[in-house]
Every structure is written in C-alpha cells, then in structure tokens.
Amino acid sequence: MPQPATLTVSLLVNGRRIAAEIDPRRTLLDLLREDCGLTGPKKGCDHGQCGACTVHVDGKRMLSCLKLAACADGHAVTTIEGIAGEAGLHPLQQAFIDHDAFQCGYCTSGQIMSALEALADPALTTRAQIQEFMSGNLCRCGAYNGIVDAIMDLKADAQL
Ligand code: FES
C-alpha cells in the first residue's frame, strides 16, 4: 500500500522555529495541538463556525481549523500561549479576568486572539462595532457582555 506523500513545513510559532513532516491535508489547528503541544487553540466545531481555534498568522486572526498547515509554511503563528510577557499576563488576559469574561473558558483563547485584533484596529470604536467584529467567536456560556466590556476597557485606556 503506497504511503501518502508528505511535505515539510517550517513555521515560526510563538517565536520558536518549528519544522514538521506532515500530511498535506493536515490543518494548522491539528499541527499546533498535536505536533506542537499547544492546546490553547480549541477544536470546537472544526468547521469554521465557532471561532474557538482562532490564532494569528502574521498578526491577523485566522481560523486555524480552516487553514492548511502547508499554507502557513514560512509564516509567523501566534497562539494564546504566546501573548503573555515576562512580566505576566497580557493586559487583555487580565481584563478578561477583571470583567468576568468567561465561565467554562473553552472559547476564551479564541475570543482573546480575536479581541487582540479588535484592540489594534483604530476603526473599531463603538460597542456595536466591537460586537460585530467579535460575532464569529461563539460563547456557549454567554459571557458576551464581559468580553466586550474587557475590550472596551482597554480601548478606553489606550485613549488616555
Ligand atoms: S474549531 Fe475552528 S471555527 Fe470552530
């Protein structure tokens, strides 16, 4: 029985160079979770519908369950494991705690990775705009108000 062809990919994951021999059909989410041991990105629906798998690729949010790992070859990937600094939690992680923006936490890594992009976008200023931007990240615990509060809080700080 012929073995399926494999290919070698090399990515920068949270600042660390990762090289792997993969099935060309492997998703970025599976590469991160199973080959890199980064289980922060969650496999919720595996169909691009829940946002739990959100990571950044070259600084832009991406649903890693829909992206082939081969397409991330040569790119920089950031997961929730890569955002805290040496001094401690990222301010957005702290804001989620302060605003009670999670309950079970299953969606939280994806929420935070999306929210980071919302924070960085100066065009998003109103609560309604933030809600719309975050609408692809579902939360079965219904922590939506706390999530938007956390983002708005940091947006307000940035204007001081
Ligand atoms: S697991 Fe990727 S969108 Fe749900």
Ligand code: FES
């Ligand atoms: S905190 Fe439970 S799904 Fe969002």
